[in-house]
Amino acid sequence: MGRGNRPVVKGDKAIRFWDIAVVIGVFAVVMQIVPLLVWAERRISALIQDRVGPNRVGPFGLFQPLADAIKLLFKEDVIPDGADRFLFVLAPALAFFPAAMTATVIPFGAPMLIGGEMLQLQVCRGNVGMMLFMALTGLSVYGIAFGGWASNNKYAMLGSLRASAQVLSYEIAMGIALVSVFMTSQSVDLNTIVADQTGTWMGFVPKWNVLKQPLAFVIFFIAAFAETNRLPFDLAECEAELVGGYHTEYSSMKFSLFFLAEYAAMFSSCCMITTLFLGGWSFPGMPAGETGKLFSLLTVAVFFTKVAVLLFFFIVVRWTLPRFRFDQLMHLGWKTLIPLGLANIAATGVAAQL
Amino acid sequence: MIAALGIRLGDPAAYVFLAFAAMTCGSALIVAASRNIVYSAYALLLTFFGVAGLYAFLDADFIAAAQLLVYVGGILVLILFGVMLTHKIRDINLSNETTNPIIGAAIAGFIFLALAYVSIYTKWDVVERTASPTTGEIGKAFVGKYLLPFEASSVLLLGALIGAAYLARREKEKP
Numbered sequence: 309m310g311r312g313n314r315p316v317v318k319g320d321k322a323i324r325f326w327d328i329a330v331v332i333g334v335f336a337v338v339m340q341i342v343p344l345l346v347w348a349e350r351r352i353s354a355l356i357q358d359r360v361g362p363n364r365v366g367p368f369g370l371f372q373p374l375a376d377a378i379k380l381l382f383k384e385d386v387i388p389d390g391a392d393r394f395l396f397v398l399a400p401a402l403a404f405f406p407a408a409m410t411a412t413v414i415p416f417g418a419p420m421l422i423g424g425e426m427l428q429l430q431v432c433r434g435n436v437g438m439m440l441f442m443a444l445t446g447l448s449v450y451g452i453a454f455g456g457w458a459s460n461n462k463y464a465m466l467g468s469l470r471a472s473a474q475v476l477s478y479e480i481a482m483g484i485a486l487v488s489v490f491m492t493s494q495s496v497d498l499n500t501i502v503a504d505q506t507g508t509w510m511g512f513v514p515k516w517n518v519l520k521q522p523l524a525f526v527i528f529f530i531a532a533f534a535e536t537n538r539l540p541f542d543l544a545e546c547e548a549e550l551v552g553g554y555h556t557e558y559s560s561m562k563f564s565l566f567f568l569a570e571y572a573a574m575f576s577s578c579c580m581i582t583t584l585f586l587g588g589w590s591f592p593g594m595p596a597g598e599t600g601k602l603f604s605l606l607t608v609a610v611f612f613t614k615v616a617v618l619l620f621f622f623i624v625v626r627w628t629l630p631r632f633r634f635d636q637l638m639h640l641g642w643k644t645l646i647p648l649g650l651a652n653i654a655a656t657g658v659a660a661q662l
Numbered sequence: 663m664i665a666a667l668g669i670r671l672g673d674p675a676a677y678v679f680l681a682f683a684a685m686t687c688g689s690a691l692i693v694a695a696s697r698n699i700v701y702s703a704y705a706l707l708l709t710f711f712g713v714a715g716l717y718a719f720l721d722a723d724f725i726a727a728a729q730l731l732v733y734v735g736g737i738l739v740l741i742l743f744g745v746m747l748t749h750k751i752r753d754i755n756l757s758n759e760t761t762n763p764i765i766g767a768a769i770a771g772f773i774f775l776a777l778a779y780v781s782i783y784t785k786w787d788v789v790e791r792t793a794s795p796t797t798g799e800i801g802k803a804f805v806g807k808y809l810l811p812f813e814a815s816s817v818l819l820l821g822a823l824i825g826a827a828y829l830a831r832r833e834k835e836k837p
Contacts, residue, residue: 395704435797439727446735450707453739457700457746465746472739479735496797 326427331412334431338411342571343373349571349623356627377564385560388460395458400558400565403451406444407569410576413437415499417589417608421599429608430499437498438490441580442483445535448573449475452537452554455566459557467553470634471537477641478534478541484649485527488656489584492520502588506596514592518585523652525585527645532577534641536570538622540629541637578618579611586614679719686712703742710734724796 347362347370354361362369387396412431420427432440449472456468490496493504507515518525534541555566582588589607632640689708696702710733717726804812 392700395700398704434723436723436727439724439731443727443730443735446731446739449735449739450742453742453746454704469743469746472743476736476739 324425324427326422326425330427330429331431334411334414334416335408337416338408338572338575341575342568343377345571345575345619346373346376346567348619349626352620352623353627356624380564381561383560385562386557388557390460391557392458392460395454396557397562399451399455399458400562400569401451402454403448403569404565404572406447406451407572407576410441410444410573411579413441413498414576414579414583415502415588416579416611418604419599420601420604422601426599428499429604433499435497438486438496441576442479442486445482445573446475446479448535448569451566451569455558456554459554461557464554464556467556471554474534474537474541474637474641477638478531478645481527481641481645481649482531482535484646484653485524485531486584488521488524488649488652489517489528491653491656491660492517498583498588502583502590505587506590506594508592512592514587514590516585516587521585521652521656523648525581527649527652528584529581530640530645532581533622533625534637536573536577536622538570538574539626540632542631574619574622575615578615578622581618582611582614586618675719679716682712682715682719685709686716699745700742703738703745706738706741707734710738722796724800 350372351361351369353359362372365371365375387393415428415430417429420429430437452468452471452475454468456464456466456471459465489501493501495501495504501517505514505516509515513519533539555563558566589611591607591610594607595603686709689705689712692705693702693709696705710729714726714729714734717723717729
């Protein structure tokens with residue numbers, strides 16, 4: 309206990325210029341990473357399927373997302389006749405907002421000393437970050453549920469019901485996996501969890517939670533796939549059964565908002581996995597108590613390298629594994645992951661007492 | 663009246679409070695008055711959000727997050743499931759009818775007056791804003807002073823869980 313317990317800066321300090329800069333910076337990163345991810349997905353899928361992929365627009369096809377966005381913006385925006393207009397328009401925004409907001413709880417780098425004051429590279433500080441993350445992932449249900457319902461289309465409706473059930477079920481497994489991480493790190497504060505993972509065993513093995521809590525890592529990782537509605541769990545948009553799932557009736561920029569929400573959620577999930585299990589912004593052999601600006605930027609680079617590796621893995625999995633059946637998905641969530649998670653909590657408790 | 667509630671008009675925090683309060687009350691009105699039950703459910707989302715905002719405004723960050731997690735992320739989704747699965751509920755047109763408006767208004771008005779009386783004339787314990795994180799204190803209270811209620815409610819929830827699993831289970835064919 310007592311490791312890195314920093315005082316919470318809240319209410320006792322005015323909001324400073326650099327705090328606002330962090331807010332804008334995090335938002336910009338999320339918005340910029342999403343088109344990059346779409347590009348990466350297309351390139352990597354092409355690599356896996358032995359195709360070339362987009363390579364005409366800009367170097368390596370890097371400007372392809374820009375071209376895609378312009379194409380989508382200029383497409384006709386259709387609202388079906390029987391649709392509930394208000395909720396139909398609202399649903400894409402409801403889908404994107406929680407996905408983009410989850411990144412606010414992530415500590416992106418080591419605290420920086422600017423103008424004599426410490427600057428946390430995290431928007432939403434304090435002890436409730438993890439709770440907020442869980443709450444916001446739960447919120448992603450609404451965009452999907454309202455989108456499917458408002459479309460007045462039975463396939464969209466079925467897709468949205470599936471997605472809601474899936475997100476709710478796997479949120480429980482995710483929360484249970486989190487508890488064992490909290491027990492190991494003895495804190496719910498993400499900064500403390502990162503601080504707890506610094507240092508090494510035998511000089512070179514980093515003390516990451518993935519080694520301390522391998523089972524929790526696996527559960528959280530699988531649940532993250534389900535929460536982001538990615539293959540092998542993308543039953544919400546299972547095209548063989550449901551045409552296109554909850555966004556069947558959506559077109560133009562409304563469709564792309566759903567699309568962007570998926571990628572933003574994927575990015576936030578990878579950030580969270582990195583923070584919880586892969587040591588966050590820390591790296592082995594890191595000097596303790598360093599607060600320089602360059603060092604801080606280095607930790608940010610380390611963080612994004614880890615996230616990039618995870619994102620690569622997410623994409624490779626999507627193009628490698630076939631889709632689950634819905635009952636298999638529910639069995640995996642309720643009958644495998646949740647009991648395993650509970651057993652893991654008990655084992656962690658026993659191990660802590662030994 | 664606003665001044666009587668202890669809100670200083672020069673304070674920007676007062677407007678944050680008023681915004682959350684307006685959001686809560688306004689959407690609650692839609693929940694009660696809307697003819698479309700899906701809109702009611704949607705407005706309930708805003709109500710819960712407003713309440714979470716009020717908690718956050720009062721420095722109860724943990725309760726605010728719990729409010730989002732439990733009410734918005736859990737309970738309201740279940741309500742939505744129920745509403746959406748009873749398809750085309752607007753056409754049946756008995757879902758959200760207003761019945762007995764006068765008696766209802768009288769009861770609601772009475773409850774409002776009682777609550778307003780209590781909240782204005784009670785001598786509240788005013789707690790200074792604490793800078794320390796709230797989570798640790800809440801955890802200690804759960805396993806210390808309030809252990810019995812905590813355990814009792816967990817037994818209740820366990821019972822509800824088992825009951826739900828039993829009800830949802832497919833009936834076995836009798837031999």
